[in-house]
Amino acid sequence: MASFQITVNGERREVNVDPSTPLLWVLREDLKMTGTKFGCGISACGACTVHVGGVATRSCIVPISHIGDRPIITIEGVGNDAVGRAVQDAWVAQDVVQCGYCQSGQIMSAVALLKSTSRPTEQNIEESMGGNLCRCATYPRIRAAIKTAAAQINKGGA
Amino acid sequence: MPRLRASVLVSAIVVATALWASASRFAGAETTSNAQGLAAWDQVYSVLTSPRCINCHTATNYPQQGDDRHRHVANVVRGPEGKGVPGLNCAGCHQETNADSTGVPGGHNWHLAPLEMRWQDINDRALSSAAVCRQLTDRTRNHNLDGPGLLKHHEEEPLVKWAWNPGRRPDGTARTLPPLTHEQFIAATRRWVEAGTPCPSGK
Numbered sequence: 132m133a134s135f136q137i138t139v140n141g142e143r144r145e146v147n148v149d150p151s152t153p154l155l156w157v158l159r160e161d162l163k164m165t166g167t168k169f170g171c172g173i174s175a176c177g178a179c180t181v182h183v184g185g186v187a188t189r190s191c192i193v194p195i196s197h198i199g200d201r202p203i204i205t206i207e208g209v210g211n212d213a214v215g216r217a218v219q220d221a222w223v224a225q226d227v228v229q230c231g232y233c234q235s236g237q238i239m240s241a242v243a244l245l246k247s248t249s250r251p252t253e254q255n256i257e258e259s260m261g262g263n264l265c266r267c268a269t270y271p272r273i274r275a276a277i278k279t280a281a282a283q284i285n286k287g288g289a
Numbered sequence: 290m291p292r293l294r295a296s297v298l299v300s301a302i303v304v305a306t307a308l309w310a311s312a313s314r315f316a317g318a319e320t321t322s323n324a325q326g327l328a329a330w331d332q333v334y335s336v337l338t339s340p341r342c343i344n345c346h347t348a349t350n351y352p353q354q355g356d357d358r359h360r361h362v363a364n365v366v367r368g369p370e371g372k373g374v375p376g377l378n379c380a381g382c383h384q385e386t387n388a389d390s391t392g393v394p395g396g397h398n399w400h401l402a403p404l405e406m407r408w409q410d411i412n413d414r415a416l417s418s419a420a421v422c423r424q425l426t427d428r429t430r431n432h433n434l435d436g437p438g439l440l441k442h443h444e445e446e447p448l449v450k451w452a453w454n455p456g457r458r459p460d461g462t463a464r465t466l467p468p469l470t471h472e473q474f475i476a477a478t479r480r481w482v483e484a485g486t487p488c489p490s491g492k
Contacts, residue, residue, distance in 0.1 A: 258366045
């Protein structure tokens with residue numbers, strides 16, 4: 132066990148865990164932030180996506196000892212940001228969610244895309260969201276929501 | 290005068306013999322060196338085309354993984370700088386060092402080699418020894434590296450060195466290493482560079 136100081140959604144937190152513990156389990160088990168989901172555990176589905184140092188990161192395979200001082204943003208905090216808020220609003224407007232299990236990860240990846248590329252092409256969306264799986268197949272609504280969010284952001288509403 | 294002529298003739302013969310011998314020795318040395326250089330290149334090529342190296346020197350829009358060099362999971366794509374795309378960057382999984390507890394390899398600035406340095410064709414077949422050698426020594430494609438520059442790259446580049454410290458797979462077993470040790474790889478590269486980076490003939 133070792134002590135780690137991490138910053139999650141702007142708050143400094145201290146955890147005592149084994150250094151090899153994946154960030155996902157630190158968030159869910161130690162910090163009780165269960166918005167980030169466990170899907171495959173091998174970085175193949177994207178359900179566990181959070182932002183680490185601004186990079187969309189698969190938290191299920193990154194040990195806490197690799198985080199360092201990079202700030203972490205989770206689904207619980209992404210709406211505090213204008214782009215994140217626009218994406219969440221668009222998700223509601225387009226009624227994207229079906230079962231919802233993968234949607235935290237979908238939103239985190241979509242926010243990462245839109246922060247980098249405010250006017251994404253179909254190819255941008257395809258490539259950036261290609262690693263986030265949805266067994267309910269909400270993909271068409273995810274695409275629509277990303278376009279809605281992009282329009283909102285470019286209108287100056289975010 | 291006859292004695293002088295004879296002396297000049299003898300001197301000329303001695304000088305000509307010495308020049309011929311010298312030229313022959315030089316030519317022989319060059320041939321040997323070239324052959325040694327080509328032999329060293331064969332060793333270098335065996336490393337470059339091993340999975341730990343060639344998996345990120347693809348000709349396609351994606352990296353590979355595993356000893357069977359299958360397409361990288363999660364629909365990972367190359368991206369404009371070889372570092373993936375927003376939402377799906379290499380750095381979203383691959384950290385500064387290996388994560389052996391989860392089986393994810395890592396190293397500084399994890400990325401795909403540029404397409405100019407692809408060592409495969411679009412069907413994921415390794416290019417020939419001659420083709421890789423020509424490509425590697427083409428300074429319009431290799432970031433303008435000369436022989437010593439290539440040697441330094443092999444000696445010091447973190448992602449090159451990672452191949453000899455590739456960490457563990459998700460099942461806990463050690464990843465396969467290249468066929469030479471890093472020291473042997475460097476020694477082979479040095480011999481190849483000292484021979485003038487000769488390339489095999491052919492396609």
